[in-house]
Amino acid sequence: MSEGLHPYKRVAAHDTGAASALVSLPEETPVAVVYNGSTQAVMMTTPADIDDFARGFTITEGFAAASEIGDVEIVRQPVGIEARIWLPEEKQAALDARRRAQVGPVGCGLCGIDSLAQAAREVPRVPASDLVLAPSEIGEALDALRALQPLHDETRAVHAAGFYVPGQGIVLAREDVGRHNALDKLAGAMAAAGTDPASGGVVLTSRLSLEMVQKTAMIGAPVMLSVSQPTATAVALAETAGIALVTRNRHGTRIFTHHARIGSAHVL
Structure with missing residues (x-):
């Protein structure tokens, strides 16, 4: 069985009776950074x-x-996992200012912060990029990510984040029970691979909320694609950060910000 999966015996009820079978469920493990x-x-x-x-x-x-992060040491403990990183000493003040030593629920993106200012933290505008996606590439990117979700295929209970590059497809993809965690995993994989964030867009299976836009801005990607709608606050931040926010679902394709990033697009 794949890492992150747990076999569980369930009972399924039918009109003709009940039967038991094994079902795969995603694991949740406390990870200390x-x-x-x-x-x-x-x-x-x-x-x-x-x-x-x-x-x-x-x-x-x-x-x-990314350039300030050295090796990540993974230490498995009886009650969870520690991911140990050494950062330059000049980063200590920022660490102390946002010390978050509490357990966050899996759906949490802003858990543990201790001020409203931290929730509304400023993020940099993404670097200039010549990236323009054709309308057809939006559907291509979302369909390609769907084919790269083995944990979801087993459990129907996890999110995915991928990075789409025109002409190459989804070059990296990561899954997690938490949508923020999936995006963080993608960001780390991109940094480790030396992937240029200006060369493509972040593709998500989850809603486009404020903290997802914050994280994408920190990555430096100029486009976010999803099957789910954004929040109004996320749209406002994406506009300021220079990120094109695009959704595609049964309602059609909607471009909420920076429509020039989508070729032959019109403001909706």
Whole structure:
């Protein structure tokens, strides 16, 4: 069985009676992100690609740039996993300012922060990019991510985040029970692979909320694609950050911000 899955015996009820069978369920494991010997955050995470998660969490939460992150040491403990990273000493003030040493629920994106200012933290505008996606590439990207979700295929209970590059398709994809965790894992995988975030767009299976836009801005990707609608707050931030927010579902394709990123597009 794949990492992050757990076999579970269930009973299925039918009109003709009941039958038992094994079903695969996703694991949730507490993962502590430890910087310079001190725990910064503990998140409930699917126990796969933990080095990507720790590296990506560091980037998307603004604790350090990819170039400032060294090796990630993964230490399995009886009650969970520690991901240990050493950051430059000059980063200590930022770590102390946003110390988050509490367990966050799996759906949590802003858990553990201790001020409203942290919830509305400013993010940089994404770097200039010549990226323009054809309308057909929106559907291509979303369909391609759907084919790269083995944990979802087994459990129907996890989210995915991928990075789409025109002409190459989805070049990286990660899954997790938490949508924020999946995006963090993608960010870490991109950093480790040296993927240029300006070359493509982030593709998600989840709704486009404020913190997902914040994390994408920290990655530096100019486009976000999803099958789910954005929040109004997410749209406002994406406009400011220079990110094209695009959805495609049964209601059609909708471009909420920076429509020039989509070829032959019109404002809806």
